[in-house]
Amino acid sequence: MDIESLKFFIEVRNSGNITNTANAFYVTQSAVSKRLSMLEAELGVQLFQRGKGRSRAVITPAGESFAEIAERILLLHRQALSLKCGAERRTLTIACINSVQDYILPPFITEIQRKDRNLCVTIEDHHSVEIFPLLEKKMVDIGITQAPAPFPDLRSLLLFQEGYRVVMRPSGTGLHAGAVHPEQLPAEHEIFEAFDSEFQHWHDYWWRPSGAKIRVNTTPTAERYFSDPEDWIIVPDSVAVKMELDGFVSFALAVTPPVHRCYLVCGKDNGDASVEGFVEEALAYFKEKGRLY
Secondary structure (H helix, E strand, O other): OOOHHHHHHHOOOOOOOHHHHHEEEEEEEEHHHHHHHHHHHHHHOEEOOOOOOOOOEOHHHHHHHHHHHHHHHHHHHHHHHHHHHHOOOOEEEEEOOOOHHOOOOOHHHHHHHHHHEEEEEEEEEHHHHHHHHHHOOOOOOOOOOOOOOOOEEEEEEEEEOEEEEEEEEHHHHHHHOOOOOOOOOOOEEEEEEEEHHHHHHHHHHHOOOOOOOOOOHHHHHHOOOOOOOEEEEEEEHHHHHHHHHHEEEEEEEOOOOOOEEEEEEEEOOOOOOHHHHHHHHHHHHHHHHHOOO
């Protein structure tokens, strides 16, 4: 197993096409196919389904499982190469839920890197249930999740909490004035995203779980499906603020869901100064911004 083969593997996984991968690396299609075959022989599993003479490649379940490992090997390789750029260069890998990564985290990361030019941050997008095992296996340094960690060797610190708002297109606002009651929101126009179990329980009291127009797992995806003036979605306050910048409008809810909480999770007594420094900076930043109550 070598770095070049792993790069080929990841590129084929992303593009689904051996010819495109060969062009991207300025090698022949047969060279890519040979590297993939050698990798499969070494691992003892089939990584792609591909027919003879076909450039299209469909990744297998075993290939998907290996992709996460391959990406981490490549990340560690890049980090190792970065050592020659300066012995003081430090790295942090943060696994973060999408709603925080897209709408809240960037200004904080910008600020912390401005204070510490030697800190290299890698951000990964995951669901909370995926983040806890990554922390357990020490595959990431810090997690930002929607629930406290279920493992005793991980510590969970409340990072911030916020309310929810209902968001819709301006063309649908004539139907509402002031705070919106859940009974005013028709299920057939709902774009549903589940943020945590408490929100899910509150939601299912007012609307049937299967009654939504469409269910999504990220807000950027949700925005693509607003096709009717009456379409709506309930999101945390911070997400609503950003959606308003994209032309949406938001309203308070007359019956409020439980607050949306986000936690900063890391190993107990890990002794990593970079991790501890990040934790202190994050707690101070969100407290100053008024998001820690």
